[in-house]
Amino acid sequence: MNAWAWLLQRVSAVVLLIALGLHIWFLHFSSGDGVLHFGDIVKRLDTGVFITLDILLLICGLYHALYGLYSIFLDFTSGSKERIVVLTLLVMVGIGFSGFGVYGLLWFR
Amino acid sequence: MSDHLNIRLFRFNPEIDVEPRFEELQVPTFENMAILDVVMHIQNYLDRSLSFRFSCRVGMCGSCALYVNGRPRLACRTQVSALKTQNITIMPLPNLPIIRDLVVDMEPFFEKWKKIKPYYVSRKDIVDPVVVHPDSNEREFIDEMLDCIACGCCYGACSMAATNEEFLGPPALNRAYTLIADKRDAIRVERLKVVDKSYGVWRCHTQFNCSEVCPKNIVPTRSIQNLKKRCVLKKIGVFK
CATH class of the missing domain: 1.10.1060.10 (Alpha-helical ferredoxin)
Structure with a gap:
């Protein structure tokens, strides 16, 4: 853990607040009748702005959550070997889920 | 306020005890009594073997910190009346090795x-x-x-x-x-x-x-x- 990781955690929290707010608004409150239509989602995910917003949400959410997990793990251990193993595992999970999520989002285009 | 306190006191003498234990004691109260007065009363009148640290008695030296009713506090600055109960548990400060009774290794x-x-x-x-x-x-x-x-x-x-x-x-x-x-x-x-x-x-x-x-x-x-x-x-x- 270092200054950059901590700063990114703070930045990702701010981005999450904004992106999550927009995401919930557009998903649940923007349609006139209040009902979620698959067609609307497909249409929305065909635009660059929404894809960027969702990718941002995905990456910031994953970073924020995985950094939090790593931070909790560090509270209970001081072994450098365990730290490297857990960090590698979390980075792999992060990259894997990011790739999977981005692929899912781009699939609508 | 009641005329006595029910004290649950942490005891551990590494030379005798295999593991820490608690002692139940009754201590008479007086006006403006602090936790430091409680442990001093115990040492003076009930059990002279009780170990604890103190020095200035006015919250300046920082040597009398204890874990009282689930919270670290300075024994000299903690009024018994502020705890709003006559049942008081006194333990040594957490997160530090215990030397004996209420004394921790700093x-x-x-x-x-x-x-x-x-x-x-x-x-x-x-x-x-x-x-x-x-x-x-x-x-x-x-x-x-x-x-x-x-x-x-x-x-x-x-x-x-x-x-x-x-x-x-x-x-x-x-x-x-x-x-x-x-x-x-x-x-x-x-x-x-x-x-x-x-x-x-x-x-x-x-x-x-x-x-x-x-x-x-x-x-x-x-x-x-x-x-x-x-x-x-x-x-x-x-x-x-």
């Missing part, structure tokens, strides 16, 4: 102080006396944080110190900040390097446990957050 605590070099080192290029304006923000903040008496209450309340013995802890980090924030100090960057480690400032999760229990109303969490900001500023080359 060595690990001060080892961490040593790591941050807790003394002022004057810059060579400045000529004393240096003018620090009395109402400057910097001065006010440092003055407030210098009230720390190293009693260990914050260390005993810190859940990070409880889970990881390498964590520097709130008092050492608070002390480090009072020196790093002082522009006259010659080894600010060196100090910042010591705290800019995984088991330095980055272990703090901003839970404010330390601030909650500080008998001097200091907020070490604020110092730690400021240290984190300084670490970031150092990375981008602003803090020199």
